Amino acid sequence: MTGMTPNSPTPVAKSAPRPRPQVMRLTDAAAERVKELSARADSQIVGLRVGIKNGGCAGQSYTVEYAHDVRPTDEVVEDKGVKVLVDPKAVLFLLGTEMDYKADKMQAQFVFNNPNQISACGCGESVQLTPAKAGS
Numbered sequence: 001m002t003g004m005t006p007n008s009p010t011p012v013a014k015s016a017p018r019p020r021p022q023v024m025r026l027t028d029a030a031a032e033r034v035k036e037l038s039a040r041a042d043s044q045i046v047g048l049r050v051g052i053k054n055g056g057c058a059g060q061s062y063t064v065e066y067a068h069d070v071r072p073t074d075e076v077v078e079d080k081g082v083k084v085l086v087d088p089k090a091v092l093f094l095l096g097t098e099m100d101y102k103a104d105k106m107q108a109q110f111v112f113n114n115p116n117q118i119s120a121c122g123c124g125e126s127v128q129l130t131p132a133k134a135g136s
Contacts, residue, residue: 023075023086024050024097030110031080033101038082041066047083049074050099052090056126058119060093062112092116095132 026034034048049067052060067085070076075086086094098113112127119128 021095022077022079023091023094024077024079024084024099026077026079026082026084027098027100028080029101030099031082033110034082034084037066043068046070047085049085049087050090050094051087052093052129056121058121058126058128060129061126062110063087064110092131093129 037048038045043066045066045068047067049063049065051063053063054060067074067083070085073088075088075091077084077086084099093116094112094114096115100111100113102109102111114127114129116129116132117127118130120126
């Protein structure tokens with residue numbers, strides 16, 4: 001006997017947790033630029049840290065900086081052989097974002113193709129973002 005009575009509920013097998021969606025993905029150009037930056041950093045880094053800060057004429061702007069360590073709360077994105085760490089406060093604003101790298105005669109920068117962006121300023125330095133909706 002298994003110790004179950006006729007009125008006991010049927011045991012339910014625990015299912016594996018649902019896989020979490022990847023917060024961001026990188027284009028080939030962005031991955032190559034991350035590799036270049038990692039190779040020429042002044043000190044040992046684990047990747048780049050991406051976040052959002054308040055400011056600018058549209059209200060928010062993206063941040064990209066060297067990451068010297070992985071913080072317990074970082075969302076780790078590994079794509080195309082590089083590691084990007086996402087600040088936990090930025091995750092809901094970056095869900096579904098594609099990180100690209102563009103270079104022309106006037107400037108070179110990471111570009112974020114973000115489905116959560118609702119507007120941008122004319123100068124291109126700041127954006128207005130809304131958190132991703134559940135199930136997006």
